[in-house]
Each structure stands twice: as structure tokens, then as C-alpha cells.
Amino acid sequence: MRISVLCDVDVLVVGASTAAVAAALEVRNAKRSAMVVSDLAYLGEDVAGTFNLWPEGIDRADPLVAAIFEHTGDGPVAPTAVKGTLERTLAAADVRLMYLARPVALLRNSAGRIAGVILAARTSLFAVTCRAIVDATRFGAVLKLANANLVTREPGAGCHWTIICDGEPQNLSMPAQQIVPPIRRKAKDGPKDFTAYQLHVDDPALVNDPFAIEHFLRAAVISPSVVAVADIVQTAGPQRLAGAPVAGIKALTDAQLTIAPGLFAASSMLPLASDAVATFERCDINIAIGRRAGKLAAAVPVDASREFIASTGGTPASAGQLGFAEAFLRQPQGHIELKSLAWPKLGNYDVVVAGGGTGGAPAAIAAARTGAKTLLLEIQHALGGVGTVGLITKYWFGNRVGFTDEIGALIAGIDASAEAQKKNGWSPEVKAAVYQKLLRDAGGAAWLGSYAFGVRLDGSRINGLLVSSPLGCGLIETPAVVDATGNADIAAAAGAPCRLIDGRHVATQGTGLSPRVWPGVRYQNSDHTFVDETDAEGVTAALINSRAKFKNDFDVASLIDSRERRQIIGEYEISPLDIMAHRTFDDTIFTARSNFDTHGFIVHPLFMMVSPDHDPVSAHVPYRCMLPRGVDGVLVTGLGMSAHRDALPVIRMQADVQNQGYAAGLAAARCAQAGISFRQLDVKALQRDLVKVGVLAADVPNHKDSFPLPKEKIDAAAAGDLGKVMNAAILIAHPRESQPLLLPIMKSDANPDRRVDAALLLGLMGVAAAGETLAAAVKAATWDNGWNYRGMGQFGASMSRLDAMIIALARTGAAAGVPVLAEKIKQLDAAAQFSHCRAVAVATALLKSPELVDAIAQLLAKPTMQGHAQTTVQEMFKHVNDDPCETDARNLSLRELYLARGLFVAGDHNGLGKKILEKYAMDIRGHYARHARAVLDAPQAHTGVEIA
Numbered sequence: 027m028r029i030s031v032l033c034d035v036d037v038l039v040v041g042a043s044t045a046a047v048a049a050a051l052e053v054r055n056a057k058r059s060a061m062v063v064s065d066l067a068y069l070g071e072d073v074a075g076t077f078n079l080w081p082e083g084i085d086r087a088d089p090l091v092a093a094i095f096e097h098t099g100d101g102p103v104a105p106t107a108v109k110g111t112l113e114r115t116l117a118a119a120d121v122r123l124m125y126l127a128r129p130v131a132l133l134r135n136s137a138g139r140i141a142g143v144i145l146a147a148r149t150s151l152f153a154v155t156c157r158a159i160v161d162a163t164r165f166g167a168v169l170k171l172a173n174a175n176l177v178t179r180e181p182g183a184g185c186h187w188t189i190i191c192d193g194e195p196q197n198l199s200m201p202a203q204q205i206v207p208p209i210r211r212k213a214k215d216g217p218k219d220f221t222a223y224q225l226h227v228d229d230p231a232l233v234n235d236p237f238a239i240e241h242f243l244r245a246a247v248i249s250p251s252v253v254a255v256a257d258i259v260q261t262a263g264p265q266r267l268a269g270a271p272v273a274g275i276k277a278l279t280d281a282q283l284t285i286a287p288g289l290f291a292a293s294s295m296l297p298l299a300s301d302a303v304a305t306f307e308r309c310d311i312n313i314a315i316g317r318r319a320g321k322l323a324a325a326v327p328v329d330a331s332r333e334f335i336a337s338t339g340g341t342p343a344s345a346g347q348l349g350f351a352e353a354f355l356r357q358p359q360g361h362i363e364l365k366s367l368a369w370p371k372l373g374n375y376d377v378v379v380a381g382g383g384t385g386g387a388p389a390a391i392a393a394a395r396t397g398a399k400t401l402l403l404e405i406q407h408a409l410g411g412v413g414t415v416g417l418i419t420k421y422w423f424g425n426r427v428g429f430t431d432e433i434g435a436l437i438a439g440i441d442a443s444a445e446a447q448k449k450n451g452w453s454p455e456v457k458a459a460v461y462q463k464l465l466r467d468a469g470g471a472a473w474l475g476s477y478a479f480g481v482r483l484d485g486s487r488i489n490g491l492l493v494s495s496p497l498g499c500g501l502i503e504t505p506a507v508v509d510a511t512g513n514a515d516i517a518a519a520a521g522a523p524c525r526l527i528d529g530r531h532v533a534t535q536g537t538g539l540s541p542r543v544w545p546g547v548r549y550q551n552s553d554h555t556f557v558d559e560t561d562a563e564g565v566t567a568a569l570i571n572s573r574a575k576f577k578n579d580f581d582v583a584s585l586i587d588s589r590e591r592r593q594i595i596g597e598y599e600i601s602p603l604d605i606m607a608h609r610t611f612d613d614t615i616f617t618a619r620s621n622f623d624t625h626g627f628i629v630h631p632l633f634m635m636v637s638p639d640h641d642p643v644s645a646h647v648p649y650r651c652m653l654p655r656g657v658d659g660v661l662v663t664g665l666g667m668s669a670h671r672d673a674l675p676v677i678r679m680q681a682d683v684q685n686q687g688y689a690a691g692l693a694a695a696r697c698a699q700a701g702i703s704f705r706q707l708d709v710k711a712l713q714r715d716l717v718k719v720g721v722l723a724a725d726v727p728n729h730k731d732s733f734p735l736p737k738e739k740i741d742a743a744a745a746g747d748l749g750k751v752m753n754a755a756i757l758i759a760h761p762r763e764s765q766p767l768l769l770p771i772m773k774s775d776a777n778p779d780r781r782v783d784a785a786l787l788l789g790l791m792g793v794a795a796a797g798e799t800l801a802a803a804v805k806a807a808t809w810d811n812g813w814n815y816r817g818m819g820q821f822g823a824s825m826s827r828l829d830a831m832i833i834a835l836a837r838t839g840a841a842a843g844v845p846v847l848a849e850k851i852k853q854l855d856a857a858a859q860f861s862h863c864r865a866v867a868v869a870t871a872l873l874k875s876p877e878l879v880d881a882i883a884q885l886l887a888k889p890t891m892q893g894h895a896q897t898t899v900q901e902m903f904k905h906v907n908d909d910p911c912e913t914d915a916r917n918l919s920l921r922e923l924y925l926a927r928g929l930f931v932a933g934d935h936n937g938l939g940k941k942i943l944e945k946y947a948m949d950i951r952g953h954y955a956r957h958a959r960a961v962l963d964a965p966q967a968h969t970g971v972e973i974a
Contacts, residue, residue: 383411424681536817558952596668789834797840
């Protein structure tokens with residue numbers, strides 16, 4: 027197995043605590059290089075993650091402690107301040123940082139010394155080589171991989187969890203101890219206080235199982251007065267390092283911190299007496315032990331050996347073919363060849379749902395309700411995804427029937443707010459807790475902070491998942507997986523063909539990370555960046571950027587609110603043509619409803635011809651869209667399903683993804699219980715079950731595939747208004763029948779506008795005969811009002827009529843178009859709108875004329891046209907502002923990148939296009955980097971119009 031190396035450092039620090047930060051800083055003080063890897067989306071789990079925000083009893087003598095609690099007095103510090111302070115401190119010390127990753131194997135050199143780790147992000151494996159490791163994780167992630175001598179921990183004092191309430195807590199079934207002083211919001215209308223409480227649980231059956239206690243607490247606390255809950259339940263865990271327990275950290279010797287040559291511990295896993303373990307809840311204690319471990323690690327001598335052997339800890343599970351998604355790294359530092367990897371078996375389940383978000387939580391609930399043994403994996407520490415952790419707690423559109431109606435009614439019975447009563451909005455804490463309770467009541471299990479990083483295959487069928495959890499990593503055997511990652515992570519690991527940004531275009535819906543101004547804020551939508559969730563480095567940069575952007579707020583969501591991610595290429599791909607032509611299918615499993623909330627720009631020719639409007643439309647989505655080609659044992663839901671990217675705005679709404687997830691969970695359970703593959707499922711029986719629970723209308727099981735449409739409908743579309751979206755959809759969907767109808771219209775219709783409409787349709791379909799008409803139309807036109815990038819609130823056209831005609835003209839390949847287009851390019855200046863630059867860049871790439879190349883180079887040479895790539899966090903910080911819907915940086919980068927692509931593909935001009943693309947290939951915004959690299963690697967493969 028070939029694994030890319032992300033980087034080489036002297037010391038790797040693993041953990042999300044302040045101890046991890048302190049250890050890395052000590053390494054840098056010794057002038058050695060360091061990297062920190064956190065399995066959370068932030069640093070400071072012992073302060074921000076646990077809501078240990080009050081400085082009472084904290085010794086502030088250490089400068090890092092003082093920085094965390096600067097300006098707080100005796101009052102609480104905001105989680106964002108903690109996280110941002112730790113990030114800025116590491117950046118200033120030149121410490122590399124990565125979020126949402128965890129070691130899953132150790133690397134040793136030929137002498138047996140620790141030499142690095144294999145890291146698993148949600149999507150892939152990659153290596154970091156080093157001379158020493160500090161394990162600052164709560165449950166000893168690296169210690170377990172190293173087969174450290176662990177023993178069962180002595181009985182302790184139970185566990186506790188911190189919640190924040192607006193008023194007194196209601197409906198709690200356990201003791202709650204108030205924390206003072208309150209969190210005070212200062213506002214123009216007067217101060218507002220929020221009170222924190224600690225909940226205590228002493229039941230040994232729960233306390234000794236971190237998964238069980240977290241599931242129990244989150245399912246038990248369902249109260250409208252709860253406005254925020256800590257990510258981390260403070261429990262010591264079932265194990266510790268062997269050795270006679272000592273009374274406190276000051277009594278620990280350096281030898282006890284040294285676990286093996288090159289491996290050091292800096293967490294409550296150290297051999298401490300039960301009453302001393304709780305001291306690790308204090309950040310000053312964590313920082314002190316982290317500094318000690320960091321000094322020891324920094325003293326490990328350099329070992330230049332590059333021969334690596336991987337070990338994963340424990341007894342290997344049964345052999346099988348393992349699959350992993352390809353890592354996306356900007357500058358891999360070589361690679362490592364490994365003969366084999368094997369992990370211990372963690373369990374066996376009928377159904378495993380990977381991802382507990384919008385579709386995953388309903389999928390797990392549906393599967394568990396059938397009696398199937400069900401496990402839900404979720405990397406965050408709450409269920410519900412964008413609708414809870416992501417703070418988008420209102421429905422925009424969506425067909426609010428079935429399971430969506432059920433969950434809405436349950437929330438309305440708890441939450442008296444007006445929006446909850448209308449079943450249109452909700453408290454994120456209430457909805458997350460209701461999901462936990464429904465799953466627990468149905469007998470399902472939830473592993474929070476956990477994710478699948480690979481698969482085991484029997485031929486082309488998945489029969490197991492490789493899982494990374496806070497308690498360790500290993501294999502879960504299962505015959506049925508629901509891939510609810512929203513990013514097709516499981517399907518991609520199994521080798522299913524997937525769609526990502528490539529050299530054709532860089533159109534993707536805008537992304538946000540929502541600020542939480544105060545604990546009581548329920549809803550915050552945002553759209554201020556692009557994030558490729560297959561890009562671990564880019565994800566980390568986006569999280570850091572969000573906290574710099576909203577540094578004065580109480581907190582920032584730890585979930586990236588993506589609206590478009592990696593998608594499978596499935597047995598069927600739903601397209602805008604299907605939606606706008608009202609296509610029906612014989613295997614529909616949910617009916618979505620929304621308008622085209624595009625959050626960006628489109629690439630499908632239909633919407634170059636006719637812009638989508640504000641009116642909502644319905645879309646039947648077939649079962650086959652969840653089946654990845656060439657792989658069985660998995661259904662893919664949500665944003666990862668098989669759909670043209672311009673169809674996603676209609677079918678991605680939360681209400682609809684919830685119902686799709688429920689359908690997928692039901693299908694997975696039925697297949698697991700019957701011992702059949704997903705392709706053998708009786709879809710009609712599934713449809714009848716979905717009718718019973720209200721997900722499908724009663725007539726849907728009787729639907730047939732309505733395509734191809736009969737001749738009379740195609741004739742009527744051609745005879746009608748060509749600028750009507752349904753007519754255009756029918757004609758583009760049936761090119762063999764429609765082109766002979768459009769050609770006479772273009773040549774001889776009495777209405778000149780209708781002749782151009784026909785030419786535009788034909789040109790977008792690549793019909794050469796339309797070239798002459800389009801060239802004349804473009805020449806006669808003047809530059810109209812174009813479009814600059816807009817994410818939030820983008821409806822309607824994202825290019826002008828002239829932009830569309832330019833692309834259509836280039837699609838015809840007409841040589842007569844070259845001088846016409848060259849003149850149009852020369853008329854653009856440094857204020858040129860993005861859509862105009864995009865149109866002429868696409869045309870240049872298609873026609874490859876030296877005359878167009880020269881014109882594009884002249885345009886790029888104008889002031890402000892270049893220099894908008896962001897290749898470092900420091901460059902990203904230069905563009906930071908507090909606008910949750912910022913667009914300027916994206917507009918300038920898109921404009922530059924498209925022009926560089928057109929220039930390079932058409933032959934380039936003194937290497938200018940290549941130079942710009944090489945810069946963007948290192949951009950920390952992953953979509954740009956993917957696009958630029960794809961164009962550089964294969965310029966001739968990506969010359970066509972931007973049609974997926």
C-alpha cells in the first residue's frame with residue numbers, strides 16, 4: 027500500500043487539549059519542529075470543549091494560561107476566545123496544525139523506534155513522520171497503537187457534563203449544580219444572563235463506558251431552557267497506564283511520562299489516583315504536564331532512518347481487501363510503501379450509518395425501529411448536522427411530510443417558540459436531543475466523535491468499516507452501510523466512481539461556518555467561503571479562519587455548513603432536465619420540493635438558456651441515485667447522492683434529506699435482515715412502507731418512467747416559447763428529436779428573437795450550424811449587465827444573455843467567432859464582472875486561437891486582475907472580515923482563475939497562465955487547488971463547456 031507523507035517534523039503532538047498546545051510550544055522553544063493533530067474541530071477541549079470557562083482556582087502564572095483568560099477577571103471566557111488564542115499562539119510559533127484527524131497506525135523504523143503515524147481524516151489516510159510523539163488525547167489514542175501497558179482504572183467519582191441555560195433548567199432528571207458567575211451578554215437593550223450548570227452521573231454501568239454515558243446524557247436532557255451544551259462529557263475513561271497510582275501530577279516522574287523510546291504521555295491516562303484525575307479538568311494542570319512532556323520529546327535525538335514498518339495495535343481482524351479514499355495533499359513529502367495494515371475487530375452490526383447529520387440520524391432511527399442492530403457513527407458530538415451543530419435551524423423549503431413531519435411534531439411538543447409550533451424552526455439543542463432519544467428508544471447505539479476512514483470489501487461488496495473513535499480504531503463488520511457523510515466518504519473508499527471539482531469548472535455552492543453570538547442564539551446562516559471536505563488541510567484552514575472572522579462572538583459552529591460536496595456517480599443521475607420536465611420514475615423514494623437556491627453559479631446549458639426563478643418545483647428522486655456504480659453494500663444519501671450539481675439546489679433541503687435518510691435506513695435494515703444486496707431490494711415494497719409513514723404520496727408507487735417523452739410533447743415544446751424553462755428542458759433532453767425542429771426556426775422564423783433563441787439552444791448543444799447566426803448576434807450586441815459572484819440569496823441568472831451566447835458560439839467551433847470574441851475581450855477592463863470573464867475564458871479554451879490568447883493575456887495584465895490566491899493561513903487572515911456572507915475575495919479569485927485556465931488551455935502566453943494556475947494549485951481553498959491542478963495535469967482533457 028502506498029501512502030503519501032504530509033510532512034516530516036521532529037515531534038508530533040496528538041490531542042485537542044491545552045496540554046497538546048503547551049507540548050508543541052516547548053518543542054519550538056527547543057528549536058525543534060512540531061505539529062499538532064486534533065481529533066476535534068478546535069483546540070482547548072479541556073476549556074472550550076468541556077465549558078470549563080470559569081478561571082476560579084486556575085493559576086495564571088504560565089503565559090499560555092494568562093493568554094487564555096486575558097481580560098476575563100473572575101468571569102467566564104468565551105469558547106471562541108480560547109480556541110482562537112491557542113490557534114494564534116501555535117501560528118506565531120510556526121507549529122503546523124491539523125483538525126479532525128486521528129492516528130490509526132504507528133510507523134516504526136527498522137530499529138523498532140517510533141518514526142511517525144498514519145493519520146486518518148474522514149476521507150483518507152496519509153502519513154506524518156517524526157522522531158517523537160506526545161500523546162495528549164483523553165483516552166490514549168497513540169498509547170493503544172503502541173500496545174502500552176494499560177490497566178482498568180480504579181472506581182472514581184462519576185462524570186459530569188456542563189450545560190448552559192436561559193433561566194432555570196427544566197425537565198432535568200438528574201442533579202444540577204449551578205456555576206457562577208453567569209455568562210453575561212451586553213446589548214443595547216440591557217444585559218442578558220445565561221447560567222451554567224453541571225450535571226452529575228455516578229452509575230458505574232454508564233460511567234465506565236464513554237459512548238454509553240454520552241448517549242444517555244444527550245438523550246436525557248431535552249429542555250427548551252437549555253441553550254448550549256458542552257461537546258465533552260468529563261469522564262476519566264475505563265483505562266489508564268499501569269503503575270502504582272500517584273497522588274498528583276507533581277509526583278509524576280519523567281520516567282512515568284516516558285512510555286517508550288520516543289513516546290510520551292500528557293493526559294489523565296497517566297497513573298494517577300482517582301481523586302487526582304479530576305485535576306486534568308484544569309487547564310493550568312494540563313499545560314504544566316504538556317510542557318514537561320514537550321521538553322522530553324524535544325530532547326529525542328534525530329534518527330534519519332526512512333525504512334518504515336506499520337503497526338496498528340491489537341489482534342488483527344479477519345483478512346479482506348481494504349479500501350481507502352485517495353488523499354488530497356498539496357505538497358506531499360514523498361510516500362511510504364506498506365505491505366499490509368490490519369486492525370482489531372470492534373463489533374458486528376446489521377446496519378452501520380456513517381454520519382449522524384441531516385440524513386444519518388433519521389437513517390439510524392429508521393433502521394433501529396425495525397429491530398436491526400444499528401450503530402450510528404458521528405464525528406461531531408451531537409446529532410443533526412447542519413440543522414443542529416451547524417445552526418441552520420430553519421427550513422428554507424422542502425417537502426415537510428413523513429419523518430420530517432414526525433420530528434417537527436415532537437419538537438413542537440417540547441419547544442413553545444412560535445417557529446417550533448409551526449414546525450418550521452427549532453432549538454438546535456432540543457432537536458439534537460430528540461434525535462438521541464429516538465435512537466436510544468429504538469435500541470440503536472451512537473458513537474460520537476467517531477468516523478469511518480476505510481472499508482473492507484469482499485469483491486465489490488462492502489462488508490465492514492474501519493472506524494476511528496476516541497476509544498480506539500478497528501473494524502466493524504456489517505452487511506449494510508448507509509453513507510450519510512454527505513461527502514460519499516464510504517463509497518469513495520470502496521472505489522466507487524465519484525464526482526469532484528476537476529478541470530472542467532470550479533462551480534460549487536458557497537459554504538459557511540456559523541457564528542454563535544451568544545449561547546441563546548438559535549439560528550445563524552452564513553455563506554462566506556468555499557471548502558472542499560475531502561481536503562483535510564483546507565478544512566483546518568477554514569475552521570481557523572472562521573474563528574478569526576468571528577473572534578468577538580461567544581462561539582463558532584464546529585461543523586462546516588457545506589451545500590455541495592463529493593458525489594457518487596450512481597446507477598442514475600438526476601438532472602435539472604428531469605426536474606424541469608417533471609419526470610417521474612418507477613423507483614422514487616422521496617419527493618423533494620424547493621426553488622433553485624443555487625448559492626453560486628450554474629454550469630448546465632439549460633440554465634444558460636433560461637434562468638431558474640424563485641418559484642419552488644417538485645422533484646421525484648429515484649432509489650438508483652443512492653446506488654454507487656460498481657459497489658454494493660452501501661446506500662449514499664444527501665449531498666453525496668448521484669445528481670447533477672445544478673440539480674442539488676432543489677433536492678438538498680433539510681426536510682427532504684431527512685426523509686431520504688429515513689428511506690435509506692429502512693432499506694438497509696430490510697436488506698440486512700433478508701440477507702440480500704441493495705440491488706435485490708423489492709423497491710415497490712419499500713415504496714409501500716414509505717407511503718405508510720407519509721414519506722411518499724399514495725400514487726407514487728404507481729409511477730412509471732415518463733422519459734423519453736412522446737413526440738407530440740417535443741413538437742409542442744419546439745412550437746412554444748423557447749425561453750420557457752420547461753420547453754427548453756424538454757428540447758435539450760431530447761436532442762435527436764429537437765435539433766431537426768430547431769434548425770428551421772433558426773434559419774427562417776419570422777421573429778428574429780426566436781431565431782436567436784433557436785441558435786442559442788443549438789449552440790449550447792454543440793451544433794456547428796448555429797455558428798453563423800450566433801457570431802452575428804454576438805457582434806451586434808454590446809456588453810450587457812454581467813454577474814459578480816454571489817452566494818447567499820443568489821436566485822435567477824448567474825450570467826448575462828451575451829455571456830450565454832459567447833459560450834454557445836464557442837461550442838459551435840465557428841472560426842468566424844474568433845475576431846468577434848477578440849474584440850469583445852478587448853472591451854473589458856479591470857472592473858470586468860466575473861460572468862463576462864468566465865464566458866470569454868471558456869470560449870478561449872474551446873477555440874484555442876492565438877488572437878484570443880493575446881486578448882486574454884492583455885486583460886490579465888490590467889491592475890487588480892492578478893494576485894488573489896491564498897496559499898497560507900497568513901494570506902487568508904489578510905482577507906478576514908466579520909461579514910457572514912462575504913463575496914469579494916471569492917469573486918476576485920474566480921475571475922483570475924478562470925482567465926488563467928482559458929489562457930493556459932488555449933496555448934498560454936509567456937507562461938502566464940501556468941504561473942497563475944501553479945499558485946492556485948497551492949491555494950488553501952481546496953476547490954481552487956483541485957481545479958488548478960487538474961488543468962495543469964491534463965489541459966487537453968478539460969476544454970469543453972462546463973457541463974458535468
